Amino acid sequence: MTPPLLQVKGLARHFGGLAAVKDLSFSVEKGQIVGLIGPNGAGKTTAFNTISGVLPPTRGRVVFNGQDISGQRPSIIVAHGLARTFQSTTTYADASVEKNIEYALLSRIRGSAPQRLMRRSSHLLGSDQIGEEINRIIGIVGMQAWRHAEAGTLAYGLQKKLGIAIGLAARPSMLLMDEPAAGLNHEECNELTRLLRQLRDEHDMTILLVEHHMAIVMEICERIVVLVHGEKIAEGTPEELRVNPAVVEAYLGAPDYAHA
Numbered sequence: 001m002t003p004p005l006l007q008v009k010g011l012a013r014h015f016g017g018l019a020a021v022k023d024l025s026f027s028v029e030k031g032q033i034v035g036l037i038g039p040n041g042a043g044k045t046t047a048f049n050t051i052s053g054v055l056p057p058t059r060g061r062v063v064f065n066g067q068d069i070s071g072q073r074p075s076i077i078v079a080h081g082l083a084r085t086f087q088s089t090t091t092y093a094d095a096s097v098e099k100n101i102e103y104a105l106l107s108r109i110r111g112s113a114p115q116r117l118m119r120r121s122s123h124l125l126g127s128d129q130i131g132e133e134i135n136r137i138i139g140i141v142g143m144q145a146w147r148h149a150e151a152g153t154l155a156y157g158l159q160k161k162l163g164i165a166i167g168l169a170a171r172p173s174m175l176l177m178d179e180p181a182a183g184l185n186h187e188e189c190n191e192l193t194r195l196l197r198q199l200r201d202e203h204d205m206t207i208l209l210v211e212h213h214m215a216i217v218m219e220i221c222e223r224i225v226v227l228v229h230g231e232k233i234a235e236g237t238p239e240e241l242r243v244n245p246a247v248v249e250a251y252l253g254a255p256d257y258a259h260a
Ligand SMILES: Nc1ncnc2c1ncn2[C@@H]1O[C@H](COP(=O)(O)OP(=O)(O)OP(=O)(O)O)[C@@H](O)[C@H]1O
Pocket: 015, 018, 020, 038, 039, 040, 041, 042, 043, 044, 045, 046, 047
């Protein structure tokens, strides 16, 4: 049997006396979209930051594609194929959509020495391939019409798509997405749902999604991990969690969950 692509084992992260994440274990199989949900302050972002190398874990391990990546720098983790999508604020506002993607590709090519050593040769791009790669990424996120638009002038939903495009420039096999639906309108949420499915079905992407928008989580995730006060209180399919008393209680007063 193929081992899971991502395995989080007994992960903990403390801030002084506060245990923001406690003994968290879960795994994500290749090709799955898994949700990580929980009320405000549950520890979702801390778990994400610890998995992606932004914060070192206090305890526990993160294994990706069979390799222990716990506590590695974000650039090394990206080179392993585990990338985070960026918030719109991390784009170059004055540069065009294609330039932003080009900068992301160039940083991948230049990378650090250990990154270069780790990358498979197919991951190295010659400058003649950059144009093709920009076309490929713009095609995936459906931003052909905005190719020459300045990033800072894009509507919010398009800026978020550009953030996903920049994440894709790392050619990851797995994306960690932190609240991609935040601030999107109804039509943009539908588009996001289509894009996430397309990334998985047509581009072999595995996705771990932190998201407050319960309708999207319930519709798109095969499995969901629920955190409350830093602890995993439940894990299962959307159908299982909808009727799980502990989850319903944690979300009492959250109408979006009740109606998802
Ligand atoms: N750098 C930090 N220093 C101290 N405490 C922190 C730090 N980052 C997070 N925390 C605390 O850790 C706990 C978990 O926060 P975290 O942001 O991970 O939760 P979350 O589930 O992502 O919340 P939200 O849904 O509101 O984004 C909170 O009590 C928060 O105040």
